[in-house]
Amino acid sequence: EAQVTQNPRYLITVTGKKLTVTCSQNMNHEYMSWYRQDPGLGLRQIYYSMNVEVTDKGDVPEGYKVSRKEKRNFPLILESPSPNQTSLYFCASSWGTSGETQYFGPGTRLLVL
């Protein structure tokens, strides 16, 4: 089944403890991206990747890192999480660019204490 998967789905952590949220797609998509969803602010893009080893900042990249070593995987790294990073995170992928239909993962709900 073609899909985008994220792990973990739920995570509670403490300030400063490094964490990684994984994202994987099995559709051979070139474009992958991360978003956070917050009440009243909608979806905001954190980082995106046009292909392997090609990443760029979205609108809210501060406090996040990403890597794209393989086409299928695009992990989101929080080196030192803070409470303002408590949010619902979505990974998405598509053919080519942001102008193609995005396929979203199920979301990861993160709480930073």
Next chain:
Amino acid sequence: AQRVTQPEKLLSVFKGAPVELKCNYSYSGSPELFWYVQYSRQRLQLLLRHISRESIKGFTADLNKGETSFHLKKPFAQEEDSAMYYCALPGGRGANSKLTFGKGITLSVRP
């Protein structure tokens, strides 16, 4: 800079009433616009895109370049249409390939 504005946060209608979810954009160039929908406890999914000019689940959206709008419309709302709706604007090809979403609007359809 590209921008998407969804001016309303919530729209509540009765079943059978017409629905219009507003979306305005700012973009220098020929835009491609999308509507995504998120039903309760589900992942976001594409509802429709303007270049396909199709009707999905009874929804349509027309790109109005003069008014820089891409409003989503449905003549008769159903309870199953209750969801969060996002308008989205891609940044185009090449290096500028951000994807900008509006803040979203919650549609509530009452029986």
